[in-house]
Amino acid sequence: MIKDRDKITRSTREAADWFVRLNLGTIETEELEAFSAWTKADPQNRAAYDHLDEINKSMVALQDDPDLRAAAAQALARGPERKPARRQGGARRARILAAALAAACVVGAVLGWSFVTRADYVTGVGQTLSARLEDGSRVQLNTDTRLRVRYTRGERRIELMRGQAFFDVAHNAERPFVVEAASAQVRALGTRFDVRKIGQEVRVTLAQGSVEIRDPKVRTTPWRLSPGQALAVTPTAPANVAPKAVDIATATSWTTGKLRFDNVTLAEAVNELNRYSKDKITFADGVPTDHRISGVFSSGDHSDFIAAVSSLYRLDTVRRFNGDLELRPVARPSA
Structure with a gap:
């Protein structure tokens, strides 16, 4: 794990160096070949560079910021030595300065300069993570x-x-807290809430306080949630989609390592459990996937769930060659 973190940091810093070099005027053929070799040497390198490019596109509006201009000087100061360049005209120098500002903006975003603070938090399948943000907020x-x-x-x-x-x-x-997910924005001031983005659907569940949700693709006026309400929106949702009452303990049970199901179909329960494992639960023909189930199960161990539904619906479990677990009806003895 430590080696992986070091590798990501090294790839990110090397990507930042390449970003500065490729955005400062004329690029030599040898440099392009070296860059191509670097991206092919490790998939993490290409991913790191693409991530910087994504940041750059989102930060174009900051190019005239005075702090950014100061950061540009730092980026240029730490950049690699370049071959002496021919004297350039004013327009050419202006284009180079603009590129330098953009590059500095990106490098600053990644390496933590004070004018912008950003950090990525990532979990893999089956993992959870708790973190304290710099303002004292907590995220899980x-x-x-x-x-x-x-x-x-x-x-x-x-x-x-x-x-x-x-x-x-x-x-x-004086410093609003906004969560973006797809085209939706959730605005809160001192509150506790859950946001889930699966595909194009964004679901917001409010546990405490109040939030305002905006999605200009759905309607022009915001929704306001009260504690105990949830709202699910997609880009194609009708404008009159409304919040619904939910059980907060059930909706946020994952934060305790448990999944609470309350009268959901077997198919819905399995879809949720499959989010937490690379080995999926599947159904053979004849399994009553529309039957209902309730209960509390571990999000990281499917054995109790499989034992419960196998007993309830007379199912067998077969381990497939790819690691998946197939539920199938118990074979009846031949007459």
């Missing part, structure tokens, strides 16, 4: 989740790229 990530933290002086912004996270927000009325 569920399985297979990725989020990005982008704090500025006037706003605390989180991007939930995929998965699910529970937020316990430190109150600061």
Whole structure:
């Protein structure tokens, strides 16, 4: 694990160096060949560089920021030595400066300069993670989740790229806390809430306080949730989609390592359990997937769930060659 973290850090820093070099004027053929070799040497290298490029596209608006200009000088100071360049005209120098500003913006975002604070938090399948953010807020990530933290002086912004996270927000009325997920934005001031993004659906569940949800692709006016309510939206949802009452203990049971099912279909329960394991539960023909089930089960161990449904619906379990567990009806003895 430690080696993996070091490798990611090294790839990110090397990607930052390459980003500066490739955005500062004329590129020599040898440099392009070296860059190509670097990206092919390790998939993590290409991923790190693509991530910087993604940040760059999202931060173009900051190019005239005075702090960014100061950061540009730092980026240029730490950049690799270049061959002496021919004297350039004013327009050419302006283009180079713009590129330098963009590169500095990206490098600063990754390496932690003070004008922008960001950090990525990632969990794999079956993993969870709790973290304390710099403002005192806490976030808990569920399985297979990725989020990005982008704090500025006037706003605390989180991007939930995929998965699910529970937020316990430190109150600061002058610095709003906003969570982005797809086209939805959840705005809160001192509250506790859960956001889940699976595919194009974003589901927000409020445990305490109040939140305002905006999605301009669905309607122009925001929704407001009260504790004990949840709202699920997709880009194609009708404008009159409304919050619904939910059981908070059930909706947030994953934060305790448990999954609580309350009269859900067998298919729905298995879909949820499969989020937490690379070895999936599947159904053979004849399994009553529309039958209902209730209970509390471990999110990391499917054995109790399989034992319960096998007994309830007379099912056998077969381990497939790829590691999946197939539920199938118990074969009846021939007459």
